[in-house]
Amino acid sequence: MTIRLEPGARLVVATHNPGKARELAAMLENRFELVTAGDLGLAEPEETETTFVGNALLKARAAARASGLAAIADDSGLSVAALDGAPGVYSARWAGPEKDFALAMRKVEERLEAAESDDRAAWFTCALAVAWPDEGPMLVVEGRVDGTLTFPGRGTRGFGYDPIFVPEGHAQTFGQMDPAAKDAMSHRARAFEKLKAALF
Structure with missing residues (x-):
């Protein structure tokens, strides 16, 4: 079996997060007929792996198995240098x-204060996995973008930890950036470039 996705194929995006689904749809350039795991009423599998790659593969396989369709899943998160890579x-x-990501961002700030560290280095990682329903081969790639944290958060665009993350070489947070500008350079975009090279 070749690891390819034909344009127009029906593809399950293994997420219940509408923001993430929109971002992945934009990156897939409307090549596919997309349906989310949430739309199909699929249960969210418990993320039991300790790496982004492991969780992305777990979610893609679960969605493919439950739907009978090819599935794409991402696992991504913020890692903070001074917190030994947490929340990861x-x-x-x-x-x-x-x-409640306002709560999550407060938690990051509080833990940094407790660590009494001035180091604000952080990075976003995204692992993207594609699985087919026949338990055949799976494909996984990873992208990363480095930056620094800023408090209080700025901007209302994006989702998750975007308002506190300033990517390297930029003055705006992901929460302030035009979505197209973020999509051009984000961890998800970098993973997606690798995925496109492998799949299309």
């Missing part, structure tokens, strides 16, 4: 069951 794969969990 637990980035979404820091926001609690209500997905």
